[in-house]
Every structure is written in C-alpha cells, then in structure tokens.
Amino acid sequence: MTWLSVMFVLGQAGPPVLVSEVIDPTAKSLRVEIVAGIPTSNSRERAMADVLGPAIVRGTIAYPRANLLGATSRGGQILVVRAAADHLRIGFSLAPRDFDLAVQLSDELIREALLSDESTQRVLDEHPFRSRSAWAMAWFPGSGEARLLNPADVKFAYRRTFAPGNVSIAIGGNFIAGEFRRRLGERFEHWRPVQAVNPRSRFQLEPPVKADESFRGNGSLVALDGPVVPVVGAVTTEASVRPTLPLASLAVAMMGLGKSSAAYETLREALGQSYRQEAALVPHAGGVRPVLAWVSTQPDVETARQALLKRIEAWTDEDMNLARAKLSQFADLAIPLSPWLFNSERPLTNSLEDRTFIQAYWRMKTGRAWTTPDTASVTLDAVRSFATEWIRDAQPRVIKGR
Amino acid sequence: MAWLPALGLALLMATPPQDSPRLRTLLANGTAILVERFAGARVLTVQVFAGARGVQETPETHGHRHLLEHLILRGKRGDLDRRLERLGIFFTGRTHRDALQLEFIGRPTQLDAMLSAVQELLEAPSFDEATVTRELAVMREEFALVPDHQRLSRTAWQAAYGVSGLDPFGTEESIARATPAGLRVLHASMFHPGNVVVVIAGDVEIQATTAKVRPIVEDRESDVELPAMPTREGKGSREEAPDAFGEARGAIATGLGDSTAATLCAAYGIAAWIENAYVTYTPSATGGLVIVGRTDANNALGSVIEELTEGDEALMFAPAKELAKGWLREQLTSPTSAASLRGLLMVQSAGLRPETLLEAVDRVGWTEFRQAIARFKQDQAAIAVGTRR
The missing domain is CATH 3.30.830.10 (Metalloenzyme, LuxS/M16 peptidase-like)
Structure with missing residues (x-):
C-alpha cells in the first residue's frame, strides 16, 4: 500500500488550524481526526478532559445529536472521543464521497458544539461512576476529580481548548491533495478567539482533592515509568544529551514488545509473575514517556527489577536488531507491535484511522509531520544505558485492583 | 445449522x-x-x-x-x-x-x-x-x-x-x-x-x-467419526456477574440469516446511541449472541435500551445499517481480518460466507430492525449485570 502524507499550515502567522492530509489511493473511506492540545497535569484538568469530548459530541448547532450520529456513521465506524495526557481527540469516518461533509463537520465540532446545560449535565452526572481498567491506569495515570464541575466550566473549557492555534486536523483518504487545506482555509481564514467568560466556579477556585486511583479488577498493576523524552528537542538537537525518540522507541521495543522482549522473558517466563506485560511510549505533557507495566496476583517488584536489569545488561546486537525488525514490521505489516499507545485498548497500527490520527497529533505536538523514528544510529550501549536508568530509577506505581 | x-x-x-x-x-x-x-x-x-x-x-x-x-x-x-x-x-x-x-x-x-x-x-x-x-x-x-x-x-x-x-x-x-x-x-x-x-x-x-x-x-486420516455440532437452544434471562463492573445485553443470533443481520444492525445502532458502548459478536452457526455492553459505568445501558422510543429507533436505523456494513466490509479489506472471519465461518460450516451476512444487512427493513431492537429489551435479552462496586 502506498500513501503520501502532505502537511499544510493555514495562514501565515499564528496559524489558526494545523492541517494534515494523508492521501491513500486505496482507502475505502474518509477519516477525519481532530486533535486539540489540552493540559491534564492534575486531577481537575483530567476530569475536564474526560467530560469535554463526550459533551462536544452530544451535538452541534447544525448537527444535533442524532444527525451527528447519522453523519459520522457513513464511514462504517462509530465516532471516537478520547482524552490523554496532552490532547483531546475526536475521530470519525465518512463515505469517500462525503468530502464536503468532512469539512463541515470538522468546523461544526471545533466551533459550534451545542453544549446545552442539560446534555452536559448528563455527561457530568455519569463521570463519577466511570471505571478505568488496569491498563488505562498503567498508560494514562491519574483519575479525574470532577467534584463541583458544572456546565459553565465545560463551556469555558471548550472555548479555551478549541481556540486558534491549538487545533490540528488531519484527513485521510483518496482525494485531491491540497483540497482539504483549501476548503478549511476558506472556513477558518478569519477565525479569531472567542471571548469566553470564565465562570470562576468553585471547581476552579477550590483546591482539588485526591481522586480515586484504583481500578476494578483482580491482581495488582505494577508500572515503572521511565524518563520523559522531549520530542521536539530530540528531533532538532543532535548534540543533545537528552534521550532521543529513536533511542526510547528501541528501548521500549527491546523491553516489552513481543515474546522476545526482556519483560516477556523475565516477568512471564522466568519469574511467572504475569500473563501480560508490555512496554509502551505514551503521551506526556513534556514529550512522551516510556512505561513498563504488568498485572500480577503476586507482584514482587524488586525481584522483577533485578531480573530485568540483569537481562538488560545481557542485551546483544542480535536483540537490538530483532527489536528494529519488530518496529519495521509494525510500520509495514500492521502487526500490533507498535511502541506507541494512544488508547488503552491497542497500540498504534498502520490503519487509515491511526495514520491519520498520528499526523494530526504529531503536528499538534511538535509542529512537524510524523515520521517513524529512525533507529539506525542508536548504539547498544546507549539503549542499555537508557533502559537501565529507566528500570533502576523508576518509582514503582503499584495499584491494587478492587 | x-x-x-x-x-x-x-x-x-x-x-x-x-x-x-x-x-x-x-x-x-x-x-x-x-x-x-x-x-x-x-x-x-x-x-x-x-x-x-x-x-x-x-x-x-x-x-x-x-x-x-x-x-x-x-x-x-x-x-x-x-x-x-x-x-x-x-x-x-x-x-x-x-x-x-x-x-x-x-x-x-x-x-x-x-x-x-x-x-x-x-x-x-x-x-x-x-x-x-x-x-x-x-x-x-x-x-x-x-x-x-x-x-x-x-x-x-x-x-x-x-x-x-x-x-x-x-x-x-x-x-x-x-x-x-x-x-x-x-x-x-x-x-x-x-x-x-x-x-x-x-x-x-x-x-x-x-x-x-x-x-x-491431505494425508492426515482418522478412524474416528466426528459428531455433528449440537445446536444451542437459547433464551432470554438475567444473571448477575459478581466479578464484573458494567452491564451487557445479548440477543440470540444463530447463523447468518436475516434475523442475525437485523440483530447486528440493532446492536450497532444501540452502541452508537449510548456513549462508550461496545458490540461483541462472534458468528456462530449453532447458536450465538450479539452483545452490546458498557464497562465504564454501571446502570447506564439497560435503562436507555428500555426507554428507546420509536422516534429514537427511527433515528438509529440508517446509521445502524451503515455501521454494521462498515464493520463487515472492514473485516474483508485486510488479509488478516478477512482470513479470520472466513476461517471461523468455514470451520463451522463449509457454506458459510461473510457476504451472506453483508447481503442480509442490506435487506434489513424497518420492521425487522424494530423487532431486533426488541431482542435487547429485558423480556427477550440475555442480560448480565455486573455487581462489582
């Protein structure tokens, strides 16, 4: 399959919307991904991110809920709304002929969400009862504390989040290159920030309380968080002593992707501590972060840590080359061995949906087009050193299921 | 079958x-x-x-x-x-x-x-x-x-x-x-x-x-005669799942005929209607379930299904068919998912093909759709209610 990614920026200074096009002549549908930068550094912001997306997709001015449902089902997939540590994502598929609708719906969702008090309150009412899985806790730590949050706060957050300069849109499919850019350009040419009244509610003014961090399930989750990898600096500063994205990708692949990984060999095969153990690069406000996680009925973190360090020390060029092969398989063959995780259910794949999303996300995150990190120049010593620091220094998060 | x-x-x-x-x-x-x-x-x-x-x-x-x-x-x-x-x-x-x-x-x-x-x-x-x-x-x-x-x-x-x-x-x-x-x-x-x-x-x-x-x-042989796969006889019922959080409702679906197609459409319609709901369906020739569930909240699925009005169902009808067709077409576009679906059907009965279900989805009419929605209501559905808190 051949596909071409083309990136455009609307406007000259301070582009109101970042636009990416993923041209795929074999695509059977259109895919639209809207990504907005959002801070989720505390439980309050996390709660806001959790409710904002679902509140938006309750309907827009021209597309009340049922119409939005009807329109976004034409590509055969249910509309997706997800919040992570640094972004809010809305994705939907349309029929190939629905190019005009893609433009219109993008605009509607970004600027014209209804956010009626009644529908937003329903989203808020459900929030305290939401449950998160162990894996969601592993990759996206921190629960939202929505106490005192009200519809006015959500409206304010919508205006603040979906503001010029903070939104990235990508469209994937088989269409004329540049057409989506032109059409969105016409729509957003004069987009200016909307003055939103900050309700300064008790939600904003009172200090947040600690949210519930447990998950419903058996066993305990163990997560070892690695150092945050600054994605922009890593790409632009070769001489930087900070860990780079290629280095972190390779380390994650060697640590926890597949059955030849350090985690599989030690945690499952040697120690019998877990059935499922995975490493991933997950979004973080400061870049991306490697995380190793497993669920165990009898977790013994220090034994696991020592075994992992021993395995890392024994890594060879063969291990590294195998990890490189895995990374290339993910990109080429849609094998679910990607180190990238943007939702708790599955890693990034090379589906049209995911290729479109990663372009929108990466553009929002770095200002650049996404390309798979080239690990060719990463040395075995470097990857050993990075992985050793990660596992040795991590403060384990051990969360017991209930 | x-x-x-x-x-x-x-x-x-x-x-x-x-x-x-x-x-x-x-x-x-x-x-x-x-x-x-x-x-x-x-x-x-x-x-x-x-x-x-x-x-x-x-x-x-x-x-x-x-x-x-x-x-x-x-x-x-x-x-x-x-x-x-x-x-x-x-x-x-x-x-x-x-x-x-x-x-x-x-x-x-x-x-x-x-x-x-x-x-x-x-x-x-x-x-x-x-x-x-x-x-x-x-x-x-x-x-x-x-x-x-x-x-x-x-x-x-x-x-x-x-x-x-x-x-x-x-x-x-x-x-x-x-x-x-x-x-x-x-x-x-x-x-x-x-x-x-x-x-x-x-x-x-x-x-x-x-x-x-x-x-x-082709040279593998066995003296043992394989028995036929018995057909499962299903019924609507309700059970608690003490080790689970959330709620799921299953509608009985056997084979790949019109009834199963309508049930699949209904499941997708409901899943799209209810935020964060999912559909689980593994085709079965001998008795299966099309399941709609929600695991991020308790008590937020069944009540909505019970309260669906004819107007709601009318709004769901066209999107539901598109989503069901979309799922099936998606399965057939890549070698891995196509092989998975075709193999799972063939191993149950040599004549089962996903295209049969796709054609049946195309034929689903308003009456069949409403009947299928009813299969997810409490008097017909197999209901699992998680009681974990």
Missing part, C-alpha cells in the same frame, strides 16, 4: 471472476483450504482453525482447549512462538466457543516458514507434567486479567445457553484437572482432519499456494 458432512471427494470451487480471487478446496479427509489473493498486500497470513465438533466445553473439560492453545503456541521444543518472532513472524492463538484459531502473520516470502510451523502444530504433541504445570501458573495470572467485557459476556452466555454456553476460557479449578494424556487426546480430536480449516490470505498465487498446503494436510 449443523456442520456439513465432509465430502468424499476433493472439490474445487473458484469464485466468479468479478469477485475477489479465492479458491476453496475441500479435501477427501474433510480438511478445507481457502486461499485468498490480496494483490499488493505486504502482509501474508496463514490461519489454522480447529473446530469444536466433538470437543465442546463441558463442566469437566472447561478451558482445556484454552490450555491446549497455550501449549500449542510453544510448539514441540517449547519455543515456537519465540522462534517465529525471531524470524519476523507474529504467531498468536485464540480459543473461541466454536473453534481454536492459530494465526501467523508475516511477509509473503515467509510462507514456507509458516507452513512448516503449521505442520509442527498438526503433529501429535508430547507434553510433560512440568510443562503443563508451568503453563497453569501463567494461566492463573491470565485469569486475574480477565476484563469486564469478557466477564459480562461469559455471564450473558450463561444466562442464554446455560452449560452449552460455557466460555472457552475455563477456570483455575477446571484447567487444573487437565493431564498430559488427556491433552494429547484432545489434540487428536480437535485436529481431526474434518475439524481443520487452513486459510491463507495475502499477495499469493492461489493455485500454487493451495498446492503447497495440500501435502501438509
């Missing part, structure tokens, strides 16, 4: 030229081979299906097929999955109620390596006690990981079908009863020639590829 008896002769059926190029071969010993060509695909998949005829789950053998799946993935030397990964071949397995599925994914140039592994899997295994014991320990950790949607699904099946709806996962107690000797017998039954389907999908030449598979499977 019962499994069709194996034909006594090799039967070649090429698809019409306007359809995607596929070749289905039914061998004299009952094994079926399907090769589908996806021109230009960079991925090649080989999938082996072992039907559940004669080895359906019972309270005594509950989960033994699942344990066998674990052991099979290790191969004869105990490291097949890792050996294949080192070759760049992704190898995994799934145990469904109606079949065991083993999947290889790699590049078209790796067909021979995959087929060599298939040959290894089909040969009688030799498990020792220590290997089985070690795998049981891994499975105990797997039991701790069972997600809510799976727990709810298990309960919904139990509500609908009782013992004949036992999940293939098993329990710690039931799999602990498995012995190496029993597992060898189970392997022989599961991989009885009449229970085996091999599907290959990718950018391959279909005749030549079929010819490569034949020698691996």
Whole structure:
C-alpha cells in the first residue's frame, strides 16, 4: 500500500488550524481526526478532559445529536472521543464521497458544539461512576476529580481548548491533495478567539482533592515509568544529551514488545509473575514517556527489577536488531507491535484511522509531520544505558485492583 | 445449522471472476483450504482453525482447549512462538466457543516458514507434567486479567445457553484437572482432519499456494467419526456477574440469516446511541449472541435500551445499517481480518460466507430492525449485570 502524507499550515502567522492530509489511493473511506492540545497535569484538568469530548459530541448547532450520529456513521465506524495526557481527540469516518461533509463537520465540532446545560449535565452526572481498567491506569495515570464541575466550566473549557492555534486536523483518504487545506482555509481564514467568560466556579477556585486511583479488577498493576523524552528537542538537537525518540522507541521495543522482549522473558517466563506485560511510549505533557507495566496476583517488584536489569545488561546486537525488525514490521505489516499507545485498548497500527490520527497529533505536538523514528544510529550501549536508568530509577506505581 | 458432512471427494470451487480471487478446496479427509489473493498486500497470513465438533466445553473439560492453545503456541521444543518472532513472524492463538484459531502473520516470502510451523502444530504433541504445570501458573495470572467485557459476556452466555454456553476460557479449578494424556487426546480430536480449516490470505498465487498446503494436510486420516455440532437452544434471562463492573445485553443470533443481520444492525445502532458502548459478536452457526455492553459505568445501558422510543429507533436505523456494513466490509479489506472471519465461518460450516451476512444487512427493513431492537429489551435479552462496586 502506498500513501503520501502532505502537511499544510493555514495562514501565515499564528496559524489558526494545523492541517494534515494523508492521501491513500486505496482507502475505502474518509477519516477525519481532530486533535486539540489540552493540559491534564492534575486531577481537575483530567476530569475536564474526560467530560469535554463526550459533551462536544452530544451535538452541534447544525448537527444535533442524532444527525451527528447519522453523519459520522457513513464511514462504517462509530465516532471516537478520547482524552490523554496532552490532547483531546475526536475521530470519525465518512463515505469517500462525503468530502464536503468532512469539512463541515470538522468546523461544526471545533466551533459550534451545542453544549446545552442539560446534555452536559448528563455527561457530568455519569463521570463519577466511570471505571478505568488496569491498563488505562498503567498508560494514562491519574483519575479525574470532577467534584463541583458544572456546565459553565465545560463551556469555558471548550472555548479555551478549541481556540486558534491549538487545533490540528488531519484527513485521510483518496482525494485531491491540497483540497482539504483549501476548503478549511476558506472556513477558518478569519477565525479569531472567542471571548469566553470564565465562570470562576468553585471547581476552579477550590483546591482539588485526591481522586480515586484504583481500578476494578483482580491482581495488582505494577508500572515503572521511565524518563520523559522531549520530542521536539530530540528531533532538532543532535548534540543533545537528552534521550532521543529513536533511542526510547528501541528501548521500549527491546523491553516489552513481543515474546522476545526482556519483560516477556523475565516477568512471564522466568519469574511467572504475569500473563501480560508490555512496554509502551505514551503521551506526556513534556514529550512522551516510556512505561513498563504488568498485572500480577503476586507482584514482587524488586525481584522483577533485578531480573530485568540483569537481562538488560545481557542485551546483544542480535536483540537490538530483532527489536528494529519488530518496529519495521509494525510500520509495514500492521502487526500490533507498535511502541506507541494512544488508547488503552491497542497500540498504534498502520490503519487509515491511526495514520491519520498520528499526523494530526504529531503536528499538534511538535509542529512537524510524523515520521517513524529512525533507529539506525542508536548504539547498544546507549539503549542499555537508557533502559537501565529507566528500570533502576523508576518509582514503582503499584495499584491494587478492587 | 449443523456442520456439513465432509465430502468424499476433493472439490474445487473458484469464485466468479468479478469477485475477489479465492479458491476453496475441500479435501477427501474433510480438511478445507481457502486461499485468498490480496494483490499488493505486504502482509501474508496463514490461519489454522480447529473446530469444536466433538470437543465442546463441558463442566469437566472447561478451558482445556484454552490450555491446549497455550501449549500449542510453544510448539514441540517449547519455543515456537519465540522462534517465529525471531524470524519476523507474529504467531498468536485464540480459543473461541466454536473453534481454536492459530494465526501467523508475516511477509509473503515467509510462507514456507509458516507452513512448516503449521505442520509442527498438526503433529501429535508430547507434553510433560512440568510443562503443563508451568503453563497453569501463567494461566492463573491470565485469569486475574480477565476484563469486564469478557466477564459480562461469559455471564450473558450463561444466562442464554446455560452449560452449552460455557466460555472457552475455563477456570483455575477446571484447567487444573487437565493431564498430559488427556491433552494429547484432545489434540487428536480437535485436529481431526474434518475439524481443520487452513486459510491463507495475502499477495499469493492461489493455485500454487493451495498446492503447497495440500501435502501438509491431505494425508492426515482418522478412524474416528466426528459428531455433528449440537445446536444451542437459547433464551432470554438475567444473571448477575459478581466479578464484573458494567452491564451487557445479548440477543440470540444463530447463523447468518436475516434475523442475525437485523440483530447486528440493532446492536450497532444501540452502541452508537449510548456513549462508550461496545458490540461483541462472534458468528456462530449453532447458536450465538450479539452483545452490546458498557464497562465504564454501571446502570447506564439497560435503562436507555428500555426507554428507546420509536422516534429514537427511527433515528438509529440508517446509521445502524451503515455501521454494521462498515464493520463487515472492514473485516474483508485486510488479509488478516478477512482470513479470520472466513476461517471461523468455514470451520463451522463449509457454506458459510461473510457476504451472506453483508447481503442480509442490506435487506434489513424497518420492521425487522424494530423487532431486533426488541431482542435487547429485558423480556427477550440475555442480560448480565455486573455487581462489582
């Protein structure tokens, strides 16, 4: 399959919307991904991110809920709304002929969400009862504390989040290159920030309380968080002593992707501590972060840590080359061995949906087009050193299921 | 619908030229081979299906097929999955109620390596006690990981079908009863020639590829006659799932006819209507469930379904059909998902094709849709209510 990614920026200074096009002549549908930068550094912001997306997709001015449902089902997939540590994502598929609708719906969702008090309150009412899985806790730590949050706060957050300069849109499919850019350009040419009244509610003014961090399930989750990898600096500063994205990708692949990984060999095969153990690069406000996680009925973190360090020390060029092969398989063959995780259910794949999303996300995150990190120049010593620091220094998060 | 008896002769059926190029071969010993060509695909998949005829789950053998799946993935030397990964071949397995599925994914140039592994899997295994014991320990950790949607699904099946709806996962107690000797017998039954389907999908030449598979499977024989797969008799019911959070509702769906198509549409309509709801459906010729569930909230599914008005259903109708068709079409666009769906259907009945369901979805009318929505309401549905807090 051949596909071409083309990136455009609307406007000259301070582009109101970042636009990416993923041209795929074999695509059977259109895919639209809207990504907005959002801070989720505390439980309050996390709660806001959790409710904002679902509140938006309750309907827009021209597309009340049922119409939005009807329109976004034409590509055969249910509309997706997800919040992570640094972004809010809305994705939907349309029929190939629905190019005009893609433009219109993008605009509607970004600027014209209804956010009626009644529908937003329903989203808020459900929030305290939401449950998160162990894996969601592993990759996206921190629960939202929505106490005192009200519809006015959500409206304010919508205006603040979906503001010029903070939104990235990508469209994937088989269409004329540049057409989506032109059409969105016409729509957003004069987009200016909307003055939103900050309700300064008790939600904003009172200090947040600690949210519930447990998950419903058996066993305990163990997560070892690695150092945050600054994605922009890593790409632009070769001489930087900070860990780079290629280095972190390779380390994650060697640590926890597949059955030849350090985690599989030690945690499952040697120690019998877990059935499922995975490493991933997950979004973080400061870049991306490697995380190793497993669920165990009898977790013994220090034994696991020592075994992992021993395995890392024994890594060879063969291990590294195998990890490189895995990374290339993910990109080429849609094998679910990607180190990238943007939702708790599955890693990034090379589906049209995911290729479109990663372009929108990466553009929002770095200002650049996404390309798979080239690990060719990463040395075995470097990857050993990075992985050793990660596992040795991590403060384990051990969360017991209930 | 019962499994069709194996034909006594090799039967070649090429698809019409306007359809995607596929070749289905039914061998004299009952094994079926399907090769589908996806021109230009960079991925090649080989999938082996072992039907559940004669080895359906019972309270005594509950989960033994699942344990066998674990052991099979290790191969004869105990490291097949890792050996294949080192070759760049992704190898995994799934145990469904109606079949065991083993999947290889790699590049078209790796067909021979995959087929060599298939040959290894089909040969009688030799498990020792220590290997089985070690795998049981891994499975105990797997039991701790069972997600809510799976727990709810298990309960919904139990509500609908009782013992004949036992999940293939098993329990710690039931799999602990498995012995190496029993597992060898189970392997022989599961991989009885009449229970085996091999599907290959990718950018391959279909005749030549079929010819490569034949020698691996056509000489396998068995003196044992396979019984027909019994039909499950389902009913609406409600059960609590004390170990799960959330709620799921299943509608009984057997075969790939108009009723199943309408039920699938209804499930997608409901899932789109209710935020964060999901659909689970594994096609079954002998009695299945189309499940709609929600695991991020308690008490937020059934009440909405019960309160759906005719107006709501009218708004859901067109999107529901689009989503159901979208799901089916999506399954048929990539070699891996197409092989998975086609194999799972073929292993149950040689005549089952996903296109049948796709055509039936196209035919679903307003009346059938409303009737299907009603199958998710409390007087007809198999309901699983999680009581974990």
